Each structure stands twice: as C-alpha cells, then as structure tokens.
Amino acid sequence: MKKITLDHITKIEGHARLFVKIKDGAVKKCSLKIFEGSRYFEGIVKGKHYSDLPDITSRICGVCSVSHTVASIKAIENAFGLKVSEQTQLLRELLIIGGVLQSHVLHLYFLVLPDYYGCSSAIELAKKDASLVKRALLIKRTANNMVSTIAARDVHPISAVIGGFTRLPEQSKLNGLIKDLRLIKSDAEQTIKLFKGLDYPDFKKESDKFALTGNSYFYSDKVISCKGNLCIQTNEYDKHFKEYFKSGSTAEFAWRKGKSYAVGALARLTVNKSVLSEYSKKIINDLDPDNPFHNNIAQAIELYEGIMQAIRILENLKLKNEKMKEVKVKACEGIGALEAPRGILFHKYKFNSKGICKFANITTPTTQNLPHLEQAIKEYLPCILDKSEEEIKLQIEKLIRAYDPCISCSTHFLDFKLERT
Amino acid sequence: MKPKLGIVSFTGCQGCQFTILFINDIMKYLNKFDVQYFHLMREKNRETNFDIVFVEGAITSKREVEKLKRIRAKTKFLVALGACATHGGIPAMRNFLENKELLTHVYNQKMLKDSIEAAPVSDFVEVDYFMYGCPIIKEEFIALTNAFLKKKEIKECETSVCMECPKRGKDCYLNKKTICLGAVTHGGCKALCLKDNHPCILCRGPIKNANFGVEIELFSKFGYSEDQIKSKIAKFYPKEHVKWHKRVLKRLKKDEKNNS
Numbered sequence: 001m002k003k004i005t006l007d008h009i010t011k012i013e014g015h016a017r018l019f020v021k022i023k024d025g026a027v028k029k030c031s032l033k034i035f036e037g038s039r040y041f042e043g044i045v046k047g048k049h050y051s052d053l054p055d056i057t058s059r060i061c062g063v064c065s066v067s068h069t070v071a072s073i074k075a076i077e078n079a080f081g082l083k084v085s086e087q088t089q090l091l092r093e094l095l096i097i098g099g100v101l102q103s104h105v106l107h108l109y110f111l112v113l114p115d116y117y118g119c120s121s122a123i124e125l126a127k128k129d130a131s132l133v134k135r136a137l138l139i140k141r142t143a144n145n146m147v148s149t150i151a152a153r154d155v156h157p158i159s160a161v162i163g164g165f166t167r168l169p170e171q172s173k174l175n176g177l178i179k180d181l182r183l184i185k186s187d188a189e190q191t192i193k194l195f196k197g198l199d200y201p202d203f204k205k206e207s208d209k210f211a212l213t214g215n216s217y218f219y220s221d222k223v224i225s226c227k228g229n230l231c232i233q234t235n236e237y238d239k240h241f242k243e244y245f246k247s248g249s250t251a252e253f254a255w256r257k258g259k260s261y262a263v264g265a266l267a268r269l270t271v272n273k274s275v276l277s278e279y280s281k282k283i284i285n286d287l288d289p290d291n292p293f294h295n296n297i298a299q300a301i302e303l304y305e306g307i308m309q310a311i312r313i314l315e316n317l318k319l320k321n322e323k324m325k326e327v328k329v330k331a332c333e334g335i336g337a338l339e340a341p342r343g344i345l346f347h348k349y350k351f352n353s354k355g356i357c358k359f360a361n362i363t364t365p366t367t368q369n370l371p372h373l374e375q376a377i378k379e380y381l382p383c384i385l386d387k388s389e390e391e392i393k394l395q396i397e398k399l400i401r402a403y404d405p406c407i408s409c410s411t412h413f414l415d416f417k418l419e420r421t
Numbered sequence: 422m423k424p425k426l427g428i429v430s431f432t433g434c435q436g437c438q439f440t441i442l443f444i445n446d447i448m449k450y451l452n453k454f455d456v457q458y459f460h461l462m463r464e465k466n467r468e469t470n471f472d473i474v475f476v477e478g479a480i481t482s483k484r485e486v487e488k489l490k491r492i493r494a495k496t497k498f499l500v501a502l503g504a505c506a507t508h509g510g511i512p513a514m515r516n517f518l519e520n521k522e523l524l525t526h527v528y529n530q531k532m533l534k535d536s537i538e539a540a541p542v543s544d545f546v547e548v549d550y551f552m553y554g555c556p557i558i559k560e561e562f563i564a565l566t567n568a569f570l571k572k573k574e575i576k577e578c579e580t581s582v583c584m585e586c587p588k589r590g591k592d593c594y595l596n597k598k599t600i601c602l603g604a605v606t607h608g609g610c611k612a613l614c615l616k617d618n619h620p621c622i623l624c625r626g627p628i629k630n631a632n633f634g635v636e637i638e639l640f641s642k643f644g645y646s647e648d649q650i651k652s653k654i655a656k657f658y659p660k661e662h663v664k665w666h667k668r669v670l671k672r673l674k675k676d677e678k679n680n681s
Contacts (some may be wrong), residue, residue: 049652062436
C-alpha cells in the first residue's frame with residue numbers, strides 16, 4: 001500500500017489536510033480533513049444582541065469579512081422587516097464587488113499563479129516576472145481602496161451597519177475610484193488572457209451548479225437557480241441544502257439530496273450568463289463549466305465584470321445624506337443571502353422579543369463546495385497516478401486551489417497523505 | 422544578511438495576515454526580510470531560527486500550544502498579532518458558551534480531542550510586543566518592522582482610545598447615552614471607528630486598570646438591559662466581562678436591598 005500525505009496544504013485560506021490511500025493502482029481512500037480550530041460561531045452569537053451580530057460574524061473570515069458583514073446585516077433587516085434605501089443598496093453592491101475583487105486578485109496571483117510558474121510563492125514569482133506581481137498589486141490597491149472608501153476599512157468593515165451607513169463616502173473619493181477602476185480595466189483583460197493561457201488538465205467533474213439570480217450579477221438575493229432549470233426561494237435554502245459534520249474534521253460539509261454541488265465563480269457565470277457584459281459573454285464560450293480548473297479563468301472574468309459593473313454604478317451615483325433606518329424590535333426570524341467571492345453565503349437568525357439571538361445558522365460557500373472538491377480529488381487521482389509523488393502532490397494542490405477553499409469560513413488547510421500499495 | 426521572518430497562524434479569521442498583505446507596497450516590506458514561514462503565501466515553510474515572528478490567532482488546542490512553544494524557543498522577537506493573539510479575541514468567546522448544548526449546536530457531534538480553552542499567546546510564552554486590534558493597524562505593522570530593522574525600541578500605546586477620539590467633548594457617544602467602550606480600550610488606532618461615526622467596540626482589548634465596573638453601571642443607567650451590555654462587552658474580551666459583571670451585579674443587588 002502506498003500513502004501520500006499533504007500535511008498542511010499551503011496557499012489556501014485556513015488549515016486542512018488530505019489523506020489518500022492507493023491499493024493496486026486504485027484509490028481506496030481519499031479524505032479531506034479540516035483541522036482549523038473551532039470557533040463555534042453559530043453557538044457564540046446565541047444570547048447576543050442583534051446589533052452585535054455583524055461585528056462578530058465579520059470575524060468568521062478575514063478575506064471575506066465584507067460578505068459576512070453584509071449577509072449578517074441583511075438577515076437582521078429581513079427579520080425585523082427593515083427596508084433600506086436604494087442608495088444603501090447600491091453602496092452595499094459596490095462593497096460586495098470590492099470584496100470579490102480583493103479576494104479574486106489575491107487568490108489568482110498570490111495563491112494560484114506561483115504553481116503554474118514553478119514558484120513557491122508570489123515573492124519568488126516577483127523575482128521571475130516582476131510585471132505580473134506589479135499588476136496584481138495595482139488591482140489589489142484599487143480593490144482595497146474601493147472597500148475602505150465605502151466601509152471605512154479594507155478588512156472588517158466599520159461604517160456598513162444595520163439600517164445604512166454610519167458615514168457616506170466623499171464624492172471626490174468616489175470620483176477618484178472611477179478613475180482608478182478605469183485604469184485597471186486593461187489589467188483585468190490581461191489577467192483573463194493570462195489565466196486562459198495556462199495549461200490546465202483536461203478533467204471533467206459534472207455537477208449541479210447553484211447561484212443567486214436576478215437583475216444584478218453580483219448582488220441578487222431572491223432566487224437560487226441551477227443552470228436555469230431549478231429555482232429555489234432563498235428563504236427555503238435550509239430545506240434543500242443540508243449540512244453535516246464530518247468526523248475527524250472541525251468543518252461542516254453541505255449536500256443537496258445526498259449529492260454534492262458547486263457554487264462560486266464558475267457556477268455564477270454558468271447560471272447568470274444573461275446579465276454579463278458582451279465582452280465577458282464572448283469569453284465564457286471557451287470555458288468548460290465542468291472543468292473545476294476553469295474556476296481560475298472564471299474568477300479572472302469576474303475581475304473584469306466587477307470592475308465594469310462598479311464603474312457603471314459609480315457613474316450614476318449621486319450621494320445624498322439620508323437618515324439611518326431604525327429597527328423596531330420584535331420576535332422574528334430572517335435570512336440574508338448573497339454571492340460571496342466563493343459562492344452563495346447564507347446567514348439565518350432567530351430573535352426573541354428583546355432582540356436577543358436565539359438561533360443562528362451560517363452556511364458558507366466552502367462548506368457547500370467541500371464535498372464536491374473531495375469527490376473531484378477522488379476522480380482526478382486515477383488520471384495522475386503514474387506520475388511521481390511530488391508531481392501528484394502538485395497536481396492535487398492545483399485542483400484544491402482552483403476551488404479557492406476558504407477554510408476559516410468552513411470551520412474553519414491541507415495536509416496531504418497518500419498511501420500506496 | 423536579512424533577518425529571518427515568520428508569520429505563524431493559529432485559530433482566527435486570518436484577517437491580520439490579510440491586513441499585512443493589503444499594505445500597498447507589501448513586497449517592499451517583505452523584501453527587507455528573509456521570509457521563512459508564511460503558510461498563506463508560501464509552499465515551503467520552515468521552523469528555523471527566526472529573528473522575528475508574528476503570531477496570529479488564539480491558542481485553542483494542545484497541538485497549537487506545542488507548536489507555539491517550539492517557535493518561541495527559536496525566535497528572538499515574538500509579536501502577538503491582533504486581538505485573538507493578544508487577548509483571545511472572538512475565538513475565546515467559545516469559553517463562555519452557556520452549556521454543552523450550545524457546543525453541540527454548531528458541530529453537532531465530535532469536538533477535537535485535544536481542544537483546550539481558547540487563550541491568548543501570552544498565556545503560554547513570553548511576548549515581546551503586543552500588536553492590538555481586530556484587525557491590526559497597517560501603520561503599526563510598518564512602524565514596528567522599521568523599528569526592528571533599525572534596532573530601535575518601540576512601545577505599545579498605553580493610553581485609551583478616548584485620548585485620540587475626535588468626538589471628545591460634546592459629541593461624545595456617552596453624552597448621547599450610546600454604548601462606547603473607548604474609555605477602557607487600548608489606543609493607538611487613532612480612534613478610526615469613531616472618526617467614521619461608529620462607537621468603540623473594545624477590539625484592541627482593555628487598558629491597564631480598566632474600570633469595567635464604572636462602565637457597566639453607566640450603561641445600566643442609560644437603560645440598556647443586562648443582555649445588551651453583556652453582548653457589547655463580551656465580544657473581544659469575554660474574560661474581563663465575566664469577572665466584572667459578576668462583581669457589579671452583586672453590588673447592584675446589594676444597593677437595591679439597602680434602598681428598599
């Protein structure tokens with residue numbers, strides 16, 4: 001029996017391990033284990049006042065803190081029946097796009113690209129080709145600037161709160177942002193070219209793909225669609241997607257009717273083709289939605305799409321001072337759903353008549369993608385078993401990184417173990 | 422030779438590492454060091470003899486304790502990075518879950534066998550610098566790394582957020598009967614939340630001799646319920662909250678008795 005271990009997978013968000021057993025050239029066991037320390041978010045928010053939930057749940061994840069904050073705020077507002085202004089909605093949409101740009105650019109250039117250039121890290125990549133890292137830093141700067149202009153900080157937003165914003169961005173800063181976004185448009189196009197040109201394995205893993213649909217690509221929340229044929233109302237998500245705790249892991253894994261499914265950039269592009277720009281529509285024709293490695297290209301397309309949509313919103317945005325909406329406390333429950341960088345994110349809370357949280361369920365994109373990822377590894381392994389152990393490790397890590405798992409979110413890295421006999 | 426640097430992450434949201442990566446010319450700063458350990462960025466990571474290590478996250482398992490001690494033994498200058506590492510932060514909230522049922526609520530069956538009470542880094546090893554905040558402040562990271570390279574001494578801010586607050590005086594949240602924890606929270610952040618009209622949430626942890634009793638009494642007088650006050654104080658520094666809360670409740674009850 002041969003075994004290979006990936007002990008603590010690097011360049012992903014969080015801590016995970018992969019254990020693989022091979023017997024007579026066949027995969028006998030393939031198990032993804034998450035060993036990130038548990039923080040019991042759904043437990044610790046119980047007993048907390050509703051007004052403290054966004055600050056706490058933002059800390060589920062440093063890279064998608066924006067998504068958790070806004071999902072939490074939306075769940076609370078939906079619960080108490082609070083309607084916010086159109087301006088607040090638009091600013092939140094910009095915030096979510098900013099979060100997607102932040103996350104995708106880091107993932108593509110810092111975590112994925114070094115693998116394809118034979119480098120250990122972006123630091124080495126910078127020595128090999130400084131222009132690549134320079135481009136990444138430029139996009140990153142604008143994305144961070146976008147989030148901190150709107151929400152006062154690039155990690156763990158401050159001014160985005162229940163009922164609106166504690167302070168509005170200055171119009172001059174928004175104008176500056178439009179200029180910066182126009183400047184990085186060509187960098188996003190270069191990014192698409194770069195990631196389309198990488199040598200990806202010809203591997204297929206068919207799946208149901210789910211994404212939120214509506215008028216907006218990045219900020220719809222009513223209906224969850226699967227390639228256009230199955231529609232689920234957001235408020236019934238927990239009847240369809242079930243989470244299970246996996247023994248030996250501190251993370252949850254989500255399934256639908258006993259089947260794994262996929263969320264994230266590739267799923268969004270597949271489901272929401274109609275609301276894309278003409279440029280992106282043309283490019284996605286070259287994508288294979290069933291090749292998980294193409295999620296990298298999908299993220300590159302979303303960088304472009306995000307920039308274009310943010311420019312469009314900003315060009316039409318004339319800010320006016322508004323009074324913040326206030327909550328009328330009552331016993332209630334509510335769901336907040338949105339597209340986080342890695343896929344659909346749900347926050348669901350129940351409150352008592354004093355506004356104290358009595359129940360919380362938080363379903364993150366990675367929780368939903370983990371079963372699919374684990375199966376994909378199992379199916380991909382036989383294709384590469386003739387290769388050296390080093391090469392197998394590298395290929396598996398490339399596959400894992402293409403899913404962009406965010407382990408802090410699902411517990412919350414990869415140790416890889418392969419056993420061969 | 423460039424100093425050897427490590428960024429080691431335990432239990433948390435990794436937001437402090439991202440804050441470091443989000444520094445505009447981050448490559449310039451990292452290039453001043455020989456980065457030996459940084460899981461988020463690098464394939465190969467070595468526990469070597471470090472000149473400086475940033476430890477992120479709370480310590481939540483025996484395995485983490487061992488790793489922390491190993492790294493401390495090889496490190497000249499160790500920085501606790503962010504609220505989880507300096508105070509236990511959000512992960513330490515789990516220590517105060519009211520009952521076992523809550524624990525089972527999230528990950529319904531098994532808990533990791535080697536799990537311990539979530540605790541700050543300084544509970545197990547000596548810390549040379551506490552970088553407070555959730556997340557840390559970029560400028561402080563730059564100031565510290567520059568000082569380290571120039572072999573200059575740098576000290577944590579010891580005064581409260583109030584001392585830096587633009588709302589001191591008539592705009593003070595306490596005058597508006599809004600819960601703000603600036604008076605008991607470590608400064609050094611230039612009161613960035615208050616600048617953006619958000620009350621202080623204690624993310625940098627309590628200053629020395631912080632008088633939570635006075636705060637809790639004040640907030641009760643404002644008309645906030647016990648649950649609300651508890652909810653606000655228990656976020657980044659649950660330990661202190663529990664200690665003070667019991668004491669103050671006892672006194673309030675006594676006062677009530679005397680008055681009646």
